[in-house]
Amino acid sequence: MGPYSLDFRQKVVTAYKLGKGSIRQLAEQFMLSPATVHSYIKQYRETQELTPKKPGRKRPGKLEAYRDFIVKMVKSHPDWTVRQYREHLLNEQDVYVSLGGICEFLQKEGLTLKKTYQAEKVATEAGQQQRVDYRKRVQDVPQEKLIFIDETAFWVGMIREMARSEKGQKAFDLRPFYKGRKMTLIGAISMRGVVAKKAITGSMKGEDFLDFVANDLVPQINPGDVVVMDNLNIHKMSGVAEMIAESGSYSRVFTTLLTRIQSN
Structure with a gap:
């Protein structure tokens, strides 16, 4: 203040x-x-005046002298709890600090709480090679010609996990017992925006994806476009690549056996 x-x-x-x-x-x-x-x-x-005095220089915090050690500790163990960080700091540097002090220091240094997951396959040598092969295949394709397809599922009764409230007050909500019906959303996007989308009740089946490609995607793509899909089995169904090729586009599936369908 x-x-x-x-x-x-x-x-x-x-x-x-x-x-x-x-x-x-x-x-x-x-x-x-x-x-x-x-x-x-x-x-x-x-x-004879009341002008506020200029604040003095802020004294460095207790943990400033251990900044390099703490940053290295967080990078080495990014998923430790705050309590584990405090214990490690005490054991290795003989420095005791409160849990709040650790939290404040981490926030000031921009070491915020987050985590992104990747499949274990990505870290394998074969997985890395697939990514290299994919980059080589698309590096000469104009970016505006790339169209990416992906799917996501959700329940209509899902609620947001986080909320805001005044300091010292909890943010309460009711978690519904029944999440509602499951929906699947298929989408195709490119640099020009959403190319095609389709909502399906329940999980996506093979015939659902074929219908999306035939009736939603193909009418919106142009000759020379490159359609990129991941390694989902449905994406490699018979008929998918052929329908895309008939429109004058290419189909590329992101897997070891990358398939390129030439237009007629």
Whole structure:
């Protein structure tokens, strides 16, 4: 919190000069500490003005001297709890700090709480090679010609997991027992925006994807477009690549056996 305004300080001192109360009474009236009221009066007597003093240099925190150690610790163990960080700091550096102190330091250093998952296959040598092969296949394709297909599922009764509230107040909500019916959303996007989309009740089946390609995707793609899909088995069904090829586009499935369908 910054210093009180000059106008507020003048009101406090004026009230004291007019005899409207003792230092303790004025402190209670203006919701200040008696020491603060006394400092205003003393400043005015000595300088005849009440301009807030410039704040002094902030003393470095207790953990500043251990910044490099803490940053290295977080990078080495990104999914540790705050309690584990505190214990490791105590064991290795003989420094005790509260859990709140650790949290404040991590936030100040921009070491925020987050986590992104990747499939284990991505980290394998074969998985990395597939990614290299994919980049080689599309590196000469104009970006505006790339169309990406993906799917996601959700329940209509899903609720948001996070909410905001005033400090010190919890954000309550009711979690529905029944999440509602399941929906699947298929989408195709490119640099020009959403190319095609389709909502399906329940899980996506092979005939659902074939219908999406035939009736939603193919009418929207142009000759020379490159349709990119992941390694989902439905994407490799018989008929998918052929329908895309008939429109004059290419179909590429992101897998070891990348398939390129030439247009007629």
